[in-house]
């Protein structure tokens with residue numbers, strides 16, 4: 001459904017403007033760099049990374065909402081963004097983006113009914129049947145029809161996110177980009193919203209780009225995981241492989257540090273230390289080498305590119321980790337079963353609150 005090749009997003013910042021004044025050569029920051037990924041219909045790619053790693057910028061660039069992006073985006077078999085080509089309106093016509101801040105991403109002047117009706121009109125829904133369809137969609141996302149006359153500022157965060165899902169449903173999108181869809185919600189509401197997204201995907205067969213900080217949710221909910229660091233994807237692969245056997249030292253550190261049911265089996269030998277470098281002062285060579293416990297002199301000189309650093313492996317590291325991030329899944333399942341329940345053997349998708 002979606003194929004992204006070598007996407008780059010450059011921003012000019014206040015700091016870089018000062019550098020320009022001082023005659024420095026490159027007054028830009030690259031918020032997204034060398035990003036390539038694909039999402040098949042009906043599958044979910046989770047995009048994980050620390051704050052500022054470029055996740056939202058990447059999501060917006062795919063939708064053609066960032067003017068300073070370059071690279072190629074192929075959507076549903078057609079190249080719609082490429083050097084000298086911008087047909088991103090076709091991507092937007094068949095996609096829905098759920099922004100991080102659910103309330104401010106809904107037009108403050110429109111009531112819930114109009115917000116959803118707008119999406120139905122794009123699909124030429126018969127005018128006389130719009131109200132009934134709005135009510136049906138509200139009920140699908142678990143909201144009462146009485147909410148249709150409210151403005152966004154009169155909704156709670158959870159309700160606003162559900163309205164976002166109802167709008168997405170009204171559009172029947174082929175692609176949903178959900179940027180931190182559960183941020184700031186109660187755990188029970190998070191679970192409901194994830195299940196709702198999962199059902200939407202099952203019903204429509206759409207591809208989903210799921211942006212999150214939450215590693216546990218990402219590994220349970222997604223088919224594929226991409227780990228971002230300083231604007232680049234450093235590792236990409238099946239969610240199970242990346243979560244259990246992350247090869248990039250950064251990804252490995254993230255998953256090793258994740259709380260696990262049996263603390264005795266958690267690994268602590270690689271820990272993430274140090275600060276994420278500023279995008280304005282990207283280190284030479286590998287972006288992570290200044291914090292990497294395995295860094296060698298080569299890492300400060302050469303950039304390890306995904307798919308090239310180690311032939312055949314989707315990891316941007318010359319010296320990938322070979323050990324598991326934590327105890328073998330079977331051991332963990334047994335350990336958890338001792339206490340009566342297991343999370344690891346549950347099928348992916350439905351999330352318990």
Ligand SMILES: Nc1ncnc2c1ncn2[C@@H]1O[C@H](COP(=O)(O)OP(=O)(O)OP(=O)(O)O)[C@@H](O)[C@H]1O
Nearest residue numbers: 011012013031050051052053054055056057058279
């Ligand atoms: N319009 C802009 N102009 C300049 N810099 C920008 C702009 N938008 C984003 N950035 C910078 O690009 C980098 C990536 O930001 P982005 O919001 O994509 O990160 P993120 O991974 O989504 O973070 P978070 O998880 O906190 O939402 C940050 O350093 C941010 O300051």
